Amino acid sequence: MKTVVVTTAGGPDVLELVDRPDPVPGSGEVVVRMAAANVNPTDLAARQGMVARGLTIDGPPYVLGWDLAGEVVGVGGGVDGLDVGDRVVGMIPWYAAGGRYGAYAELVLVQADWLVDLPSGLDPVAAATIPLNALTAQQALDKLEMPAGASLLVTGACSAVGSFAVQLAVAHGVRVTGIAGTDDEEWVASLGVERVLPRDTDLAGVGTFKFVLDAVPLGAPVFGAVADGGAIAATRPVDADPGRGITQHRVLIRADREALRELVGRVASGSLRTRVAQTVPLSQAPEAHRLSERRGRQGKIVLVPG
Ligand SMILES: NC(=O)c1ccc[n+]([C@@H]2O[C@H](COP(=O)([O-])OP(=O)(O)OC[C@H]3O[C@@H](n4cnc5c(N)ncnc54)[C@H](OP(=O)(O)O)[C@@H]3O)[C@@H](O)[C@H]2O)c1
Secondary structure, eight states: OEEEEESSOOSGGGEEEEEOOOOOOOTTEEEEEEEEEEOOHHHHHHHTTOOOTTOOOOOSSEEOOSEEEEEEEEEOTTOOSOOTTOEEEEEOOTTTTTTSSOSSBSEEEEEGGGEEEOOTTSOHHHHTTSHHHHHHHHHHHHHHTOOTTOEEEEETTTSHHHHHHHHHHHHTTOEEEEEOOTTOHHHHHTTTOSEEEOTTOOGGGSOOEEEEEESSOOOGGGGGGEEEEEEEEESSOOOSOOOTTOEEEEOOOOOOHHHHHHHHHHHHHTSSOOOEEEEEEGGGHHHHHHHHTSTTOOSEEEEEOO
16 A cells, blocks of 8 residues: 655655555554545654654654544454444544554554544545644643633634634634634634734734633744733743743643544534645645645645545
8 A cells, every 4th residue: 555654854855655565453453544634734843853842753764644534444353333434534643653654644554542433424634634633722722721701812723723723712602813824814704703813913912811822833922912810822832931920831632532523523513614725645745745834825735545
């Protein structure tokens, strides 16, 4: 089967399409025929040899890709509730897999409990944008523990994490101000925010918020927009200390099957929206990474078979 490997860290062209033996599912594992594999910023970083602080992987070579949707084609021992032919969506907690396998492959080895059913009306391409990003959004909001009526500033409100977070917060009765990406104000406005700010807004002049979700993350520049005693949830470690009694939370995704099932259901029912900018065949993974690194892409780049 075809898979995309990184044998030397570097630019998009280090992504190499190779033939590997079909994976064989072990105990608790299944093999999924990939219908869609989302390209995430963490893949772009890992391709360049940058791994999240405090975590390690095996290799090179390593295979990228957290998010996938597809069809189960092989089931290992001890797997309950999944059968050959089931449509599924899920997330490979990539560091837990040590980078040995990932979603950028025709056939993907996955632990069964990282997957949930893909509802019949939900397109696998859209579904593949959900797991890593919607779970991170949910877990970031959970850290902030906001009451209904609270005011929240979301940086990168146009990103996948930011867009899910805006919608989940609005649904919880939170009043959201969102910072858009390049020429992307209309999308952010459509998510139910009270106010949209353009990408390069000087955050020192936007007032203060008790809560900030720094999805980009911008780091220290957001401090000026946080009220004394407020709280920030950031998607990467932030070293600077904001002072003034402000709490900073670092969000680090953790797999949560029940929460994922719920989020996938919300997208399937139309109460949560996601965006795909473009699909790209697996064989053109370098192009998918080039597109993902571009400003103003307005949605995810998703790999599909081919
Ligand atoms: N800690 C975790 O567990 C975890 C999990 C998932 C994601 N993340 C992180 O969360 C971040 C967002 O990921 P994602 O997948 O949601 O991103 P994404 O969908 O790929 O979108 C990135 C967005 O951020 C915007 N952006 C980039 N730099 C910006 C800046 N300086 N100011 C304003 N907007 C900016 C881009 O807008 P333009 O088009 O204008 O460039 C783009 O819309 C990434 O840093 C990712 O690594 C962390």
